[in-house]
Amino acid sequence: MEKRTDRKGRLLHNGESQRKDGRYAYKYIENGKPKFIYSWKLVSTDRVPKGKRDCVALRDMIRAIQKDLDDGIDTTGGKMTVCQLYQRYINSRANVRKATVQGRNNLMEALKNDSLGNVNIDKLKLSEAKAWAYRMKEKYSFSTIKNMKRSLNATFYLAIQDDLLRKNPFDFALTDVIENDTKTKEALTEEQTKALLDFVKIDCTYKAYYPAIVILLNTGLRISEMCGLTLSDLDFDNRMIDINHQLKKDKDGYYIEPPKSDSGYRKVPMTDLVYEALQEVIRSQNNAQPIVVDGYSTFIFLNKQGYPMYNACYTTTFRNLVKKYRKITQKELPNITPHILRHTFCTNMANRGMTPTNLQYVMGHKNITMTLGYYAHGGYQSAQAEMQRLTA
Template sequence: MARKKRKDNKGRILKQGEYQRSNGMYRYKFIDMSGQEKVIYSKSLIELREKEEEIKRLKFEGVNYSNISLNAWFYEYMESCKKEKLKDQTYTRYCQYWDWYVKDKVGKMKIKDIKRMNIIKMYTDYLNGKNGIKLSIGTLKYINNLLNSAFSYAVANDIILKNPCTNIMNEFCKDNQKNKIALTQKQQQQFINYIANSTDTRIKVYEPLFIVALGTGLRIGELLALTWNDVDFKKNIISVSKTIYYQPQQDRKRVQKISTPKTKNAVRTVPLLPEVKKALKKQKKQQFKLSIPRNVEIDGHSNFIFTTMNGTPYISDAINAVIKRIVKGRNAKEVERAKAERREPELIPNFTAHIMRHTFCTRMCENDLNVKTIQMIMGHGDITTTMNIYTHVTEEKKQLEMHKLYNIKIS
């Protein structure tokens, strides 16, 4: 769903970077060619846009791109090549990651002066947690995708001769690459059983959500965007047609927004398994019992399934925090129990909401569902993603079956 356009007090649609203050003054925020954020003001929108055009003329006419900063180049690249092609939440996410992790590092350097060693040092510092920020290899890959695209665009425009990010992640992934590890069937049951048997209502309230997550494989944004209108108890299906995300605002606050899913393949129907159906009915009773409002509206959608007490959908960060708290509490009790029983504890590994999606996909592969069917249920845009999981599971099953060969007598 398209982002709601911001308007001034006369109902006129404002462009990207334009904003009207409460006193009626207009403001335009932009990035200059040195990569610095600048702001101009005007009493009228017409005058403001005249100034904008002058800025663009000075910015792009006769500029010596060989001296342009990486920050300025990235923002220009995003504005001219990506803005109209990406979903709002994706565009925002790209810019956020750049501002968080690149802007004040190599972003300040002139693009022509950036060498491979500068990128390697920045990545190494992040992996080691230098300066108080420690990032995972997955986050570094995300950042590298942004850098790689910006540098490739610079190469294509003859600004630089070589892309310093080419194959750079090979130097980090050899030792740090970790496959997404799905929960085993036993770990999955231990996780749900701990929640079901908990006397802490702050934990127990999430039981339906986690059962639905583990029984549908929905992405966390898709799961939290579900409304009761998406569930058909008679046909036993869930319709997936939207996702929820946080959209930063001009005042630096964030609001929840609804959009279409990640890819066209993500618009799909998912079978409603018996346990999932039971969990959803339990959630409906729980909402009624707690008198949770169902009229909270986000971009025309309301009647959300998984919400806070005030009726607004949960946010993904909160769900990941809950998972972490549950795993920590469950493992602490297991350590005590194992000590009393004089055995090694069976601990559940730390995981995120996305691992629940991976776990569901793994369960389907273990049960030998058709690969194409798995792809459709998961909403994978590329069947390669499905095949990678299927092949991994098949290989593990083969290794287990191979042990049976040891019982075969040759002579």
């Protein structure tokens, strides 16, 4: 059989041909269907015709395709866009919480509004993924971008498992691209805690929140766990709080979720301060509405209308509380959130010598590493007291 040659007299391999316009073509079979690729160059040293864009040589493309076929890579899947791949990832992990669904929706919207979303996954380079992260810093915080990148990293890992890709373009350290400008959350000092409680206790507007602040400072509960407390969760005889669910609210209304992790299921001891604060909350309830949320009722913490309190209520209230404190006292007080109060409790317990395992249990931390981080918040005074105690 006569071998085919190109216009330069070079022998063409099986599947290779040259079209009338000078372009080279290669035909191959994948999954029983014929596929074609084209290039103006047969080998990398060829020059493209005048007026034509430079391109990858046909035989370089053939070698890449053959390697993919040999390794079982589905080359057709590479034509999927980043948005389409992310939707596949979402569909493969559908059993998630409402907060996760909202986060996924936000990321999908961000992808659709950026050029990255329409890029074919087999064309996406590491440099382009990094450029995306850099663009996102104009719109989002470092922690948000970090979460988005983590999701995309998992998404492209799925593509590798499905034999659609060979490499993960999101496998890079985010701090190589943008600075971590997240402000470290500082626990309140004893002086700041006392100043806060003294002010709230006598303020006509905010004294109603005094018991809640005391409870957060002395239990370390997550705010959604405290908001979800019902009468049946409180065992006053044994001085114990049973944490077995969270109360949250979004645009669709209230809803119940299980604790953040399996470690979130726990029984938190009531100190005398907490015992008295809970009794005060129950005594001061007015106009309680007969609301039932996913089977839960008789909620403890209610707003003025008699409906359950939720995270955003306390966040806004605490922000306004600090503004009023600064205005009236002309003194500084750091911004306070429910999480800062939880952070303060954990730091105080660590500094007072509570064992890491017990503190991990009370906090409901999934990982002991997270708990151990609070033992690094000690200062001179706590170090001095600890040394005196140990050497006494």
